[in-house]
Amino acid sequence: MEQPILPPESLTNEAIAARLTTTADKKQREGLIKKRNLVYLELNGCSGNIISLLNGQNPTFEYTLHSLVNLRYSNSLMASEGEQATEKLIDVLDEDFILAVEGAVALKDEGLYNVIGSWNDQPLTGLQAAQMLGERASHILAVGACATHGGVSAAKPNPSESVSLQDVLPDRNMIKLPGCPVHPDWFLGTLAHLLLYGEPETDNLGRPLMFYSTLIHDRCPRRPFFDRGIFAEKLGDKTCLFKLGCRGPVTRTDCPTRQWNGSVNWPIGDDTPCIGCSQFGFPDAMAPFISFDTTRVVKDE
Amino acid sequence: MHNIALLRLQMNHLVTQARQDLHSLSVMNDQSDQSQILQRLWDTVSTMHFISEMLANQASMPGYYVLPAPTLLPQQNGTTNQTSIPPITPLPNQTLPPPNQRQFTIEELATYDGKNGRPAYVAVDGVVYDVTNNRAWAAATHFGLTAGKDYTAEFQSCHAGQQSILATLPIEGSLT
Ligand code: HEM
Ligand code: SF4
Numbered sequence: 001m002e003q004p005i006l007p008p009e010s011l012t013n014e015a016i017a018a019r020l021t022t023t024a025d026k027k028q029r030e031g032l033i034k035k036r037n038l039v040y041l042e043l044n045g046c047s048g049n050i051i052s053l054l055n056g057q058n059p060t061f062e063y064t065l066h067s068l069v070n071l072r073y074s075n076s077l078m079a080s081e082g083e084q085a086t087e088k089l090i091d092v093l094d095e096d097f098i099l100a101v102e103g104a105v106a107l108k109d110e111g112l113y114n115v116i117g118s119w120n121d122q123p124l125t126g127l128q129a130a131q132m133l134g135e136r137a138s139h140i141l142a143v144g145a146c147a148t149h150g151g152v153s154a155a156k157p158n159p160s161e162s163v164s165l166q167d168v169l170p171d172r173n174m175i176k177l178p179g180c181p182v183h184p185d186w187f188l189g190t191l192a193h194l195l196l197y198g199e200p201e202t203d204n205l206g207r208p209l210m211f212y213s214t215l216i217h218d219r220c221p222r223r224p225f226f227d228r229g230i231f232a233e234k235l236g237d238k239t240c241l242f243k244l245g246c247r248g249p250v251t252r253t254d255c256p257t258r259q260w261n262g263s264v265n266w267p268i269g270d271d272t273p274c275i276g277c278s279q280f281g282f283p284d285a286m287a288p289f290i291s292f293d294t295t296r297v298v299k300d301e
Numbered sequence: 302m303h304n305i306a307l308l309r310l311q312m313n314h315l316v317t318q319a320r321q322d323l324h325s326l327s328v329m330n331d332q333s334d335q336s337q338i339l340q341r342l343w344d345t346v347s348t349m350h351f352i353s354e355m356l357a358n359q360a361s362m363p364g365y366y367v368l369p370a371p372t373l374l375p376q377q378n379g380t381t382n383q384t385s386i387p388p389i390t391p392l393p394n395q396t397l398p399p400p401n402q403r404q405f406t407i408e409e410l411a412t413y414d415g416k417n418g419r420p421a422y423v424a425v426d427g428v429v430y431d432v433t434n435n436r437a438w439a440a441a442t443h444f445g446l447t448a449g450k451d452y453t454a455e456f457q458s459c460h461a462g463q464q465s466i467l468a469t470l471p472i473e474g475s476l477t
Contacts (some may be wrong), residue, residue: 217436218340219343221347221350223344223347224347224348224350224351225351226436228351229434242434242436242439242440243439244439244440245439245440245442246440247439249436249437249439250436250437250439250444273439281445284445285444285445286444287442287445288440288442290440291440291441291442293416293417294415294416294417294418294440294441
């Protein structure tokens with residue numbers, strides 16, 4: 001093991017991520033790592049994950065595109081359209097590529113509830129694309145709640161009969177990055193790890209331990225209030241949000257220490273309960289997101 | 302004001318603890334021990350935050366009587382070579398009376414739904430448990446289940462072989 005890095009070297013999230021990025025950059029210039037093809041497929045979802053990724057800081061999304069991977073296909077970001085865009089997707093099939101998928105796979109009417117393009121004048125469904133690319137990809141990343149477990153797209157009553165990516169590719173190993181949306185660091189960090197050192201260590205649900213190992217509740221700055229039974233009664237209170245329905249105690253992510261939007265803040269830091277967006281079964285299993293009737297005593301009920 | 306002195310004492314103790322942990326971290330190489338010390342450091346900082354909030358609260362409200370918390374704050378152990386760090390014991394259960402033998406009908410159970418300040422109870426295999434302050438039952442709901450019902454079947458399908466979970470819950474009585 002290398003010498004641990006000790007203060008005064010900065011230990012902020014940005015500094016650590018910046019060190020990783022610099023290492024990746026250096027290794028690449030030295031020819032130790034090669035750029036690989038990345039296909040970023042958006043299926044049945046809201047494009048929230050790709051938007052979250054554009055917010056990445058270390059590495060930035062531009063850096064990722066320029067230096068880490070060749071982005072061969074992205075529904076939202078590519079310049080080509082129509083069959084020309086689909087052609088790029090077909091072209092990658094014979095090469096080595098990493099597949100990232102956001103959004104669930106809609107099964108209803110043979111996938112027609114989610115059409116991502118056309119090929120030979122036929123609609124190309126998300127289901128077809130997921131199977132075609134999923135079978136050939138060297139690594140698969142399921143990005144966000146919908147791809148990892150169905151998420152919002154599969155919430156009751158699930159009119160499109162959406163399922164997770166794993167459900168249509170039962171035999172493929174995939175890294176799962178739940179979250180609604182995924183944190184840019186969780187995706188870009190996993191991707192960088194994949195390129196630098198291979199697949200990261202995961203838990204039994206396929207989530208990388210480096211981001212998803214710790215219960216929010218165990219790192220929450222409001223934990224002392226929980227332990228002493230001092231609970232918030234309304235949004236904005238500075239104490240533990242448990243009685244309002246906080247899902248921090250059942251959700252495993254590093255939000256309390258990593259935080260969001262460039263490490264500016266996070267839900268509990270802004271006095272609103274965790275809604276468990278990174279827990280399997282979200283949103284149905286995490287509902288209701290907020291309850292006021294647990295603490296409020298109504299006299300003439 | 303007697304409380305302020307106690308809080309200050311507690312704060313100084315935590316600062317000493319934090320300094321000691323920082324020192325240990327700077328000299329140790331063993332990763333597994335490191336994560337334990339980091340966890341304790343984190344808890345220490347959280348408790349310091351808590352105490353500073355309490356002090357700020359008191360400063361802004363003259364005459365406001367601070368909770369008699371100091372005696373209840375976790376007793377941190379000053380040694381760094383121990384193998385396990387005792388978790389902070391949640392308070393709510395400490396004052397509970399011995400196991401209750403009350404009989405509940407299913408209708409009575411339904412009123413313990415955790416709403417409007419009422420406790421939240423659920424039944425599994427005829428035993429009524431209190432989940433009011435269980436961390437996994439925030440706002441008396443748990444993975445789509447609401448308190449006040451018999452969840453024998455659900456427990457079987459979701460937590461088969463995890464009887465240990467039930468063993469941690471306070472018993473309120475039995476279902477008739
Ligand atoms: C719909 C069925 C259920 C599902 C999907 C479910 C799911 C879960 C999950 C995923 C956890 C682990 C949270 C974590 O530590 O990461 C958990 C914990 C827990 N569940 Fe359930 N559960 C179900 C039914 C029940 C029922 C009927 C009870 C009634 C007693 C119950 C009581 C608990 C308790 C007390 C814990 C906390 C255990 C601990 O302290 O480690 N669950 N549940
Ligand atoms: S706010 Fe949520 S995560 Fe934080 S201590 Fe309270 S219940 Fe746990």
